[in-house]
Amino acid sequence: MATQTLALTRLAASAWGCSVRRAKELYTKVIRSVLAYGASAWHKVADTKKGPALSLTTVQNSCLRTVTGAYKATPQCYLETEAAVPPLDLYLSARAASFEIPTETTGKLQLLRGACIKAAEIINRERSARRRRQRRPQGATSETPVTLWPSDAQLASAKQWLGGQTVEKALKEKWEQRWFHAVTPTRGRRELAAESPPDCGACHRYDDMLKHEASVLMQACTGRIGLRSFLFTCRVPDVPTPLCNCGEGRETAEHLILYCKDFKESREHLATQLAPNSLRTRRDLAALTTKKDTARLIVKWLLRTGRLPLYKRAMEVGGPPEHVNLFRP
Structure with missing residues (x-):
């Protein structure tokens, strides 16, 4: 993961590099895909950050700061809103829910249960044979039989998380709820970013900007400039x-x-x-x-x-010619 994150920083910075749209595309299609790989197996559907999602959120925040050119002091909710990227734990929950629900509706849940029963029988049979070969003394504590079973609790959590909605609508609703909870009136009074709730099309305003211009807009909206x-x-x-x-x-x-x-x-x-x-x-x-x-x-x-003297050199250069800058849309 460190390699992909380092590659992103080599392609974009606050004053140079590929556009916000290209940098975001690189993150969502490459890095986030790696972060979410196998989420249905290791991520528990929930509204709170727990387990691996808690540490992986730090990786997303670092990547979003690179994508948008924001300072480290920029709150996480503003990073996600300006980049139009949902919180990672909610995204992982959506991925896990989109896996759990079809397994029941398509009948594959029964196939999984049958496979788990057979696998558990094989494992327990091998363990019994190994105990007999080892000639364990009589009265020794026996091992607990292995039981493999698809998690009904995970399926129930997925249904509760969705609340009868589609995965996309549930994700957007929970993202907005978290955003409104994080951006209180006293905190958001000085940030322009607090005026705009999460919107998947929010990052389109950065499309025609050079990277240093997009960075300044992001910093001005969040108040961290x-x-x-x-x-x-x-x-x-x-x-x-x-x-x-x-x-x-x-x-x-x-x-x-x-x-x-x-x-x-x-x-x-x-x-x-x-x-x-x-x-x-x-x-x-x-x-x-x-x-x-x-x-x-x-x-x-x-x-x-x-x-803003930090961007003086970027203003003088003005960006490379369009036919040379392969990263601009």
């Missing part, structure tokens, strides 16, 4: 204050785009480009960042402010 407010919270030594140069508030992406007086003229030009869409309130900004065309205009404006 290389501006003073976030850097001061992370106790970066060179950032003594979270305030913006204008002195009117904390330096965040929302402050620069909506309120900073240092960029008043350029902001008016941005509003002209976004017309007839309005850019006056936080709600307007949240709506515009969900649309592909307007989101890219906002990101380019934010990069031109010079407040």
Whole structure:
């Protein structure tokens, strides 16, 4: 697994590499397929993270940070929402449920039970023969007979997890429930990502962006971006204050785009480009960042402010030619 994860980091980073869509495709089709291999045998259908799913979730989070260009401090629920990738334990439960239900409806459950009975008989017969050869002393504790049986409890858990719905609907419903529970009003008040519940088409707004542009959009929406407010919270030594140069508030992406007086003229030009869409309130900004065309205009404006020096070199290069960049859609 470490090899696949390392390969992903070699193909994409926050300021260069393949697009978000290609990186996500690489993760879901290659790495996640490896993570979920045989999930019907080792994963228990449940709503909580338990067992191997708990440790494998760390792998998914690391890969999603690479895909989206997000910082490590970005909450897991925002990573999954922006990348349109469901929580791994819910995905594994969906895979296991999609295996358990057909075994009953197609009659294969009886075949599995018959095979398990025969396998248990063979194992117990061999164990009895081995005990006779070893001539165990009389009165020795006998071994418990082996019993192999398809888990009826797993089948019952799968039915309960689905609740009479299809696998896709059950997965989406439980994902939304978990998202609403994680994004409380007090926590999500400062993040634009908190405005949008899970949506499988959410990552399409990154399609036409270069990787550094997509990274900035992701960071701006989640509030974990290389501006003073976030850097001061992370106790970066060179950032003594979270305030913006204008002195009117904390330096965040929302402050620069909506309120900073240092960029008043350029902001008016941005509003002209976004017309007839309005850019006056936080709600307007949240709506515009969900649309592909307007989101890219906002990101380019934010990069031109010079407040994100990390992407200065990426802006100068501007990305390779289309015929050379094989990873762009």
